[in-house]
Amino acid sequence: MNDILKSRNIDNLNLKNSLIMAPCCMYSAQKDGKLTHFHFSHYEARAIGGVGLIIVEATAIEPRGKISDKDLALHNKDQALLHKQLVENCKSYGAKMGIQLAHAGRKSEVKDSTPIAPSSIKFSDNYKQPKELTIDEIKEIKKSFVNSAILAKEAGYDLIELHSAHGYLLCEFNSPLTNKRDDIYGDSLENRCRLTVEIAKEIKQVTALALSVRISATEWSEGGWSVEDSVYLSKELEKVGVDVIHVSAGGNQANPELMPKLEPLYQANYAKQIKENINIPVIAVGLINTYEQCQEIYDNKCADFVAMGRELLRNPNVIQYFLKEQKEKDKFQKQYARAFI
Incomplete structure (x- = not known):
């Protein structure tokens, strides 16, 4: 059987x-962060389509952690009941289900709240001035991530993904450009990574679920977060029981001139560099569109999953x-078998 179609x-x-x-954020949630009919149709369609693992879009661990007022959230039982139904529906088609737990940090555009950050540095002039977190407030953020992870487990999710990428709160702590603290959560690389590592460790301990962490491998800025820093963080995450590293890039700086040319596989080499330095699997992502591109990732040993x-x-x-292209008829969705011909 071909690599990308093989069970793993x-x-x-x-x-x-x-x-x-x-x-992928859909910005289609109810105001209270609950799933809507759209989400059920959207995710069930991909489950029927044969995806091995669905990772539900960035889901906020508290109201001010949403990117927008239309983001999903998972911090109470009412929200969790709808997630439970979604998970059951999608798993009935053979897909495994994950959820990305997130906090938008300084990039939150929720209307009726003040964003928070490791340091009071705006993302851009178009964003609100964030409030710098105190140590006690950081402890509460950790508790909120763990609470949402417990709710995710109760809802039946198979995997939790911790969002530490794209310039959101945990990514902001990681970067020396957005974290100017001088306490145990700032200054050195070890201290800046501390919050992500601590939350990952606690989630793994209390849920025992498969755990992924999504990281931005680089922020493409001089003096900023680098691939070498990502290797360090990935090694530390492996030590505390993280099961897979999901390698993305960028999102922490507003200047579009810093971005490289966006083209298929533009992030694959970041995944490869991290994979070469850790013993747990790696997920590659970024404008991957064809079977041939997926196979190239495997042939070049860039990642274990796409x-x-x-x-x-x-x-x-x-x-x-x-x-159909690879003549894997036995894996085809049975209700659509006539489409295989």
């Missing part, structure tokens, strides 16, 4: 193939196309 494990979690639906975002938004049945 994350910890003890067995996926029917190595293709993952990357978390996450697709935009292509799965365009085509929820892209996995069925891959199966």
Whole structure:
């Protein structure tokens, strides 16, 4: 069987193939962060389409942690009941289910709250001035992440992904450009990574679920977070029981001139550099659209799993196309078997 269509494990979690639906914000939640009918149709379609693991979009651990007023949240039982139904529906089609727990930090655009950050530095002139967190407030943030992880487990999720990328709160703590603290959560690389590592450790201890951490491998800024820093963080996360590293990039600086040319596989080499330095699996992501591009990632030993975002938004049945191309009829969605011919 072809590599990307082969069953593969994350910890003890067995996926029917190595293709993952990357978390993609839909900005379609109710004002209280609850799932809507759209989310059920959206995620179930990808489950029917044959994705091995669906990672539900960035889901806030508290109201001020949402990116927008239309973001999902998971910090109370009412929200969790809807997640439980979504998980049951998607898993009935053979997909495993993950959820990305997140806090937007200084990039929150929620109307009726003040954003928070490791240091009071705005993302850009178009964003609010964030409030610098105290040590006691950081402890409360940790508790909120763990509480949301417990709710995710109760809802039946198979995997939790901790969002430490794209310029959101944990990523802001990691970077020397956005973290100017002089306490145990600032200054040195070890201190700046401390919050992400501590939260990952506690989530793993209290849930025992498969745990992923999504990181931005680099922020493409002189004196900023680098691939070498990402290797250090990944090693520390491995030590505390994290099961897979999901490698993205960017998002912590507002200047578009800092970004490289966006093209297929533009982030794959970051994943490869991290994979070469740790003993747990790596997920590659970033404009990956075709079977050939997925296979190139495996052939070049860049990653163990491939996450697709935009292509799965365009085509929820892209996995069925891959199966047809590779003549894997036994893996084809049975209700659509006549489409294999």
